[in-house]
Amino acid sequence: MADHPGPAMIVEGLKEAGVDLVATLPDINLHALLERVAADPDIIHVPLCREEEGIGICTGGYLVGKTCALIMQNGGLFNSVNGIVSTLLQYNLPLLLLVYFAGDVGDRSFSTNGAMTQPVLNALGIRHFVLRDPDEARTLIKRTQVLTQDYKRPVAVLLTKDVLGRRRPGE
């Protein structure tokens, strides 16, 4: 699925939004996107061992003028909740969270993660937008980056298999 347009559109959106530091943790459905992030010479790429450290790294980047994003699975969002609450929310910090929406409708894995993703974001007061159409990726990512900078809170884009590229046709 290297030819699926979504990952390239997402990276274009990140660059047009001024994002220049991206922390990531892999999921097979993020593979094509992370390859593009890692290969981009304009982006400082920080591969993580656990997602919550990405909250810290992006905070540090923001404090010195970087525009940051964190790419992870929704399980990683759950791993990051203490950092989100006691750093991002406590200090009023913006951060664009690009979260693979595992367990979304049409996604046969991690259905419990899928069920809990939006309720957890709602509980944290994190505005979130589901991205399904690759053609909307650039605009949505630019707009959510402006929103998080303005809101001084994290904002999440939920990346579905439709935008990341399905590995099996008809799945």
Added chain:
Amino acid sequence: MKRIECFKVMADLAGDALVVTGAGGNTVEWYACRPGDGNFRVRTMGLVSSIALGIALGLPHRQVVAIDGDGSLLMNLCSLPTIARKNPPNLTHVVLDNEVYEASGEIDTATGGGTDLVGMARAAGIRRASWAGSPDELRTVFSQALEGGDAAFIGLKVETSRSEVPPYPMDEVENKYRFIRHVEKTESMNILSMPMPVSFLKD
């Protein structure tokens, strides 16, 4: 060693390094030794070294010091391989290891049972990792660390005593703004500008 003895040595050498500190006694004792807006206090246990790493990667020409505790680092050990992987030469990660969760009632951490944090840092791939056993040794390894080359990790075994110092003088949001304004001023850069009102824009 007493924590504040270590901080006096570090404050003497730190210059304009940006310094990130964790919860508990580290922050207030460090701030008493080197007050100013180039200090950022972290509230999420474990994230001291991660926030310092982000600062170091974002400003590669500026020295950055993380002042961590054993309990805090044990909560975020995955920071060590991540630092090793990026190996920012301007990052010095100092861990004051008193072998207890001091701010949480002095219950033992794993380091009191034999866990060697410098050994873990080396095994994670941080080549320049060492213990400093006295203020003089700290002076040597800390000044070497600030010369750059590789990311550095320094372990210090310290007592659990607290020194008489004033409380931290600001809340989290003020600390954020003061730190950012300090970076803007000392780096001649603009981080927090707001867009012009739309009525000022010409088509």
